[in-house]
Amino acid sequence: MKKIGLVTTLVLISFATMSQQKRILSLQECIEIAVENNLSVQRSELNLQSAEVNLLQSQAQRYPTLNANGNYGYNWGRGIDPTTNQFTTQRINFNGVSASSSMPIINGLQTTNSIKQSKLNRDASQYDLKKSINDISLNTALNYLNVIFNKELLENARFQLESSQQQLDRTKKLVESGALPISNELQLVSQVATNEVALVNAQNNLDLALLALKQSLLLQPGQEIDIEIPEIDIDQAEIENSRIIDIYNEALSQMPEIQSADLRVKSADLGLDVSKGGMFPTLNLSGSMSTNYSDAFKDFAIINATPSGLSPTVFETASGEAIFEQEFDFELQESTVPLSTQYDNNLSKRLTLSLNIPIMNGFRTRSDIQRSKIALQQAEIASTEQRNILYQTIESSYRNAVAAAKTFSASQRQVESLEETFRAVENQYNNGAANFTDYQVASNNLFQARTDLSRAKYDFVFKQKVLEFYQGKALTF
Template identity: 35%
Template sequence: MCMQRKLFLGVGIVGCLLSISLTGLQAQSAPGAVSPGASTGKADTLPVLSLPQCIDIALKNNITVRQGQLQVQSSTLQLKQSKYNQLPSVNGFASQGFSSGRNINPSTNQFVDVGVRSNNFQLSGSVPIFQGYQLKNLIRQNQTIVKATEKELDATENTVILNVIQQYLAVLTGAEQLTVAKRQAETSQLQVERTQKLVNAGSAPEANLFEIKATLANDQLAVVNAQNTVDLAKLALLQAMNLPGGQAFEIEYIKLPDPRIEGYSATALQVYEAALSTQPQIQAADLRTESARIGIDVAKAGLYPRLSVSGNLSSLYSSVGLSRFIADGTTTENKTQANVLIAGTIQPVTIITTQPGGSYQTYGFFEQLSNTLNRGVSLNLNIPIFTNRQYRTNVTSAIIQQQNAQLTADNTRLQLRQQIETAYTNLLAASNRYQATDASVSSLERAFKAAESRFNAGAINAVDYSLAKLRFDNARAQLVQAKYDYVFRTKILDFYQNKPLSFN
């Protein structure tokens, strides 16, 4: 689910929930009344947050969402690594050493009694050919895990969005209740002023004035309580966005027509069937089950033979390594081998030998590396015969994990079905409550207007007038709550079906 859709979801839900302005209240609004969310005076400098802004801030600051994003990155990294595992592996090794005393010449394997400096270089590599389809199945499993973590992140973001919507709704509800309370207080204030004039003129008893003032005091207390409710709701909204409390701000107020009360277009079962294919928590649970099923194939790979090709290159150098003779001219040597008697005279027998001149020099560094270079290639076959039943145990464990993942998916479906059934039942109750409350407001409004006319004419006392006003005010407040509850239940069922939400 993209960010644009999430913001549209949030705005759509709350937009429909903002249908809270009663026609009767609009007709009775005082000229100086201020709508919820509007501000005057010093409040004009306060920042105004819209619902999309609140959702965006909450998603950026929420720790659980950030952990989910890291989990997606981690699973994506694991997927890349499982693909890299199909590539050859190459390793290099180099060493340099020095030893004195009696040593073995690494070039001739003969003992020498000198200091020896030596180097050893190796390069090896291997390529997997057949691993019991383990690498292929690991890639499939990690691909499934990446999709599962993405869906789990979507589910987490949905939870955060719905929480922000709920807190945003609480601020709007409190603001509307505050407006209702202020209008009630304004009406009582006007009635106090009128009654004061009548008492001063002697047209009404002073007891009426005391009763109306008591009603005004009660209305002013309701204003204070409503303001406290708004402040607490704003604090909860800040906390939902992971922002520190105590920040002054206003929210964007949207006014929409009253909702239409009509039967919902789908049954609870139809809503559930639609939710199965759209809700990310269901999709994530199914993907986790599929991942666990592929994990069984991964575990079975340990039962198959494994075939690979490996090769290596190695070479070495020694300061007392092989040497070569460097010629430098020739030398002549006369050597008497024996004496012989010739004609009675002893004559020496001399042998003249000629030898090349020169000296022995050790081969250079790179020459030794070239002369001692060793190459090798091998085909390796590993056949598991008896491994203490380790691989069999791994397969059994993978089967248990798959069964547990399936039960988790079944439980997720069960919870979703129960949530939808509860939401559907609450919708029916909210619809009945809203219709009954709306009818009650209409009746009590007419009764209050009649009582107000009779009170102004002196036909009834202040107590009867106050009771009529109290009943009418309570009914209007209950209608606000009933309307919020009804629209919220409707949009929740729409949300389960992934329906586009709008302000209309």
């Protein structure tokens, strides 16, 4: 008996020492940590960033495009001189630069509708992020309440053990005085051992609840936590005075999944307009500039010109005398036309206004329109489905909250009754008017009733908070 009591004491002291080194968190801190670390939330944030990039790209479609190109290379064998367009067989070193720009003028409002659609998709992604945060917040609140519940069960188990231990101490004195048989003491020793096992199990359940909370927060390994125990008010009148339809109507304007689904419908409708825009003519304005250089483009200069004599021409004077021309001996100096000169001489400019009238394109546009119509119908179904899910969830939560409130009230009355019963049986047992079996049954019934009361209490609190959450209220105690 002493060994069991010593082990229990050491366990409790160990837990108390560890709790001093733990990080104490409130519900709000737990929610903030969970939101910051949760991978689903991070995934939703990335989806939002992607939607913002898509919006930026859609907006950029309004502006002209501008692209520059350049080339540099060698050509061997038979080829075409890019500056003269003549055939040549010599090795040519060539390069060129060009720039082009294009701007849509009329495209069936496809660009405008695409921008509007991208904005709606961005806004829907923001609501999706809020939905992820809400889900994590509710799950964290549930784990938080589960820890509080198991802490209360631990206190109940500790109270039960202390009560049994006190009764054992009194029974020992009565046995020593000869007022009670030794069997009563042995039965209480067994009861104390049973209560110690229950205490250890309660502590283990609390550790598991804390572990579940810690895992939901995705904390670093080795970091121990504990929670603050808030003052929890039980207000059953608020549930009784609420109506499902009122909560639902309020949730329609509060829940991000509804907002996201509605925006997806509008986005799909704009997607249909974008597809229909493909049936209209498009008008584009484009322009380009280009130039090139080739080392095959030569320039020739006359050098060292010397007179070499006269030679007759086909012309003659009025008197019939022949006209001579001076002949020269000279050398030709060959040089490649400079890069700047070739770039200036070969510069080409173009401005184009192009009109495209869709007549037959393999039913591609009509197929896009049909797919957009299907996407719109799917978005409308998803929106209706989200509303149905929300109403069903609220209705179930409301029914469960009402049932939990009734269970809590019944458990309160049961505990009050069993406490009176236990006090009466305990007095009778101490006076020898009741046997140990009666005492043990009364004690166990009271312990079980307190456990059921705690369970009913926190079950009701969570379901009440869920309903308040759907009404746009913060998750606080």
